[in-house]
Amino acid sequence: MASFNKVILMGNLTRDPELRQTQSGTSVCRFSIAVNRSYNAQDGNLREETCFVEVDSFGRTAENIGKYFSKGKPILLEGRLRQDTWDDKDTGKSRSKLVVVLDRFEFVGGGRDSSYSGGGDDQSAGNVYKRTSPAPRGKAPERVEELEDDDVPF
Numbered sequence: 001m002a003s004f005n006k007v008i009l010m011g012n013l014t015r016d017p018e019l020r021q022t023q024s025g026t027s028v029c030r031f032s033i034a035v036n037r038s039y040n041a042q043d044g045n046l047r048e049e050t051c052f053v054e055v056d057s058f059g060r061t062a063e064n065i066g067k068y069f070s071k072g073k074p075i076l077l078e079g080r081l082r083q084d085t086w087d088d089k090d091t092g093k094s095r096s097k098l099v100v101v102l103d104r105f106e107f108v109g110g111g112r113d114s115s116y117s118g119g120g121d122d123q124s125a126g127n128v129y130k131r132t133s134p135a136p137r138g139k140a141p142e143r144v145e146e147l148e149d150d151d152v153p154f
Contacts, residue, residue, distance in 0.1 A: 005080040007100050009053060010108060011035035012074050019066030029062035031055050033075060055079070057102035065105065074108035 011033035019029045035051045055077065057065050069075060080103065085096040 006078070007081055008076075008078050009033065009035055009100065010074065010076045011053070013069055013071050014052060016071050017066045017069055019062060027059055027062040027066075029057045029065045031057075031065065031069070033077075053100055054097070055100045055102050056082075057105075061102060061105070065102075068107075076106045076108050077102055077104070079103045 014032040014034050017029045017031040019027060021027055032052055032054050035053060036048060037051070038046060038048045041047045077100070079100040082099050082101050083096055084099050085094060087093070088095050
């Protein structure tokens, strides 16, 4: 049976990213985001729920997350789910949780703090983002040319 494991989330960091290095020198960054959902309950009242999600990133992406993000900053991310399991030291019981392993990310919003977009994308001023397909491993991503209003066909 075929399977598919892809997650796309947008939320705000709940704490500053924790950037570390493995013994082999690979950068690892763990952070958490809060994803909010508003909905109308059966009684007609507007309700809000928040889902907290742990995210792991590696390599250059981890370094960029650690450099450009901090608590409260919004982020759009794409990744896959991984289930972490361990034995609880206090109770000895097996525990588990789902973690998102980050493949790519983009800044959300504009302003001078949003000067980089991760995962091989190029960003111009404000909220305009150019999307490209991820670069093959080992090759540098190609830059996307800036489009002017006159270049848009509609």
